[in-house]
Amino acid sequence: NFMLTQPHSVSESPGKTVTISCTRSSGSIASNYVQWYQQRPGSSPTTVIYEDNQRPSGVPDRFSGSIDSSSNSASLTISGLKTEDEADYYCQSYDSSNQVFGGGTKLTVL
């Protein structure tokens, strides 16, 4: 099994851009899609990115996803930060029979 490693926390000011990384420990990041979930305090997770870079309907285009094979990592970028973006963000991927979540990144917008 592989692991997905995320920074524990990031912080940025409103209106700025922040990028959260997700590094796969073994196997290629490009071999299986990466999803990103947002979880606000006291709420269930919701999807902000699926299949590396696809946005579900209703998710603003301020959210974007990408993968970088050279660093074997995925990234979630949020531009034009709003206070409502403050939440925990989790990356997720899979292999043949397992789903794997990253440890989560707490985004503070201050």
Added chain:
Amino acid sequence: QVQLVESGGGVVQPGGSLRLSCAASGFTFSSYGMHWVRQAPGKGLEWVAFIRYDGSNKYYADSVKGRFTISRDNSKNTLYLQMNSLRAEDTAVYYCAKTHPSGYYYMDVWGKGTTVTVSS
């Protein structure tokens, strides 16, 4: 609209058993694979188990293999998680999640969760 409602959580002693349910509505339940995902207090998300739309294949995290059983009743639009030999480290909020038509790897709708506490 698509809705998932978990139930069956509670307080149980170590070594005990519990069965969680997830009632689905607003979509054709029998057409979608389903996951259970848990979150220990103050911790991150941990995938627990997956079942195909027809129940033909089931997969488990190593941490619960041999102790938990995922199942479904498509006639009742309900997903289950039978949890046996419970341990303190199984204490968590348990979420059921529906897969997206794109693939079993994408959990597009989540329930609100049910809380399981394993304590003597």
